[in-house]
Amino acid sequence: MRQVTMGDVAKKCKLSVATVSRVYTDPEKVSPKNREKVYKAIQELNYQPNALARNLRKLQTNSILVIIPNIMNTFFSYILCAIQKVAFNSGYKVLLGDTDSSPEMEAKYLYYLQQKLVDGVILLYPRSNPEEIQKIAGEYPVVIVGQQAPESSIPFVINSNFLSSQTATEHMIKLGHRRIAHFSGRLSQPVSRERQKGFVFAMEANGLDVDKSLVCEGDFYFDSGHALALKLLSSAQPPSALVAASDEMAIGAIKAARKLGVRVPEDFAIIGFDDIKMASICEPALTTMAQPKEELARLSTEMLLSYIKGEPPHQNCVVLNDQLIIRESCGWALLNND
Known part of the structure; x- marks a missing residue:
């Protein structure tokens, strides 16, 4: 017909x-x-x-691109799903760009925006240097999540990484720990540096020495947490506690402790960061700093859609607070069982 x-x-x-x-x-x-x-x-x-013809006439695609470092990280996939819900309810499709943590891939995906193949971009935890991001974001609709924008004119939504890491570390100190390790992500990334700074600040503010051998650089993923914990727990002076910059590294450390016969939390207390789904169902359940994932997704998407429509967003720069979720792995219940 x-x-x-x-x-x-x-x-x-x-x-x-x-x-x-x-x-x-x-x-x-x-x-x-x-x-x-x-x-x-x-x-x-x-x-x-014909939606395609209509969009071409309007020079719009009714689609946004979400660029993430790695879809295998459940934290990013959770935010992606939340972004998709908000965008879909506003009549927009969501395309995914997985960079595998490559700045070069990130730049290639941003090129789609320059070619007007999408109307805007949400950039999660970017790996490119700020100057490269500024070249694109200064002319096109871009919102950054998880990192402060290189220029105040670029909208961004972040969580309080420094304060949250400080809070996690002080929780361990209140539980009586003095020899505390910290596993960071790659220190080339601002979020990793902020979480490490929060750890160091909490230790020094409480009069504790920071043993540099216990401050280790990982990559946010399970394998690095497992390898680093095996090394530290096998040393002559192992730490009694760990503040990890991600739940995946913390869960990797739990497995390493189990392999070595080290009890968690009795011999080795652990706190993670993110509150991914696995944090509540691993054994023991992981104490963690929960990021407001749905708020990060909702605010960043609403900002971008306002930007695309030429409407100034209600907020251009948002800093959200994380929440300490106390479960079994930190040993709080052992000291407060009365």
């Missing part, structure tokens, strides 16, 4: 094609009577508008 066209709709309701088109693009400029005629004709003819 021949596909029904906008001309067929116009003929059916005895109006111009321009008027029918305006019902889709600017309905307030069409009288209620004529709008009703068009809607009735569309229903009777089962007309399906």
Whole structure:
């Protein structure tokens, strides 16, 4: 069967094609009577508008690109799903760009925005240097999540990494630990440096020496947490506690402790960061700093859509607070079982 066209709709309701088109693009400029005629004709003819052609005329794609370092990290996949819900409810599709933590791949995905293949980009925990991001974000709709933007004019949403790491460390200190290790992500990334600084600040503010051999660089993932914990727990002076910069590294450390016969939390207390799903179901359940993932996703998406529409967002720079979730791995219950 021949596909029904906008001309067929116009003929059916005895109006111009321009008027029918305006019902889709600017309905307030069409009288209620004529709008009703068009809607009735569309229903009777089962007309399906060509979204691609309409978007090309408007120079819009009604799609946004979310660039993430690694889809295998459940923290990023959770935020991606939350972004998709907000975008879909606003009539936008979500495309995914997985960079595998490569700045070069990140730049290639940002090129899609320059070519107007998408209307805007949400950049999660970017790996590119700030100057490269600024070249793109200064001219096109970009919102950064997890890292402060290189220029104040670029919208960003972050969590309080320094303060949260300080809070986690002070929790361990209150539980009586003095020899505390810290596993960071790659220190080339600002989020890793901030979490490490928060750890060091808490130790020094409480009059404790920071043993550099216990401050280790990982990569946020399970294998690095497992390898680093095996090394430290096998040393002559193992730590009694660990503040890890991600839940995956913390869970890796739990497995290493189990392999060595070290009890968690009795011999080795552990706190993670992120509150991924696995944190609540691993054994023992992981104490962690929970990031407000849904808020990060909602605010960043709303900012980007406002930017795309040419409307100034209500907030351009947002810092969200994390929450300490106390479970079994830190040993709090052992000291407060009364």
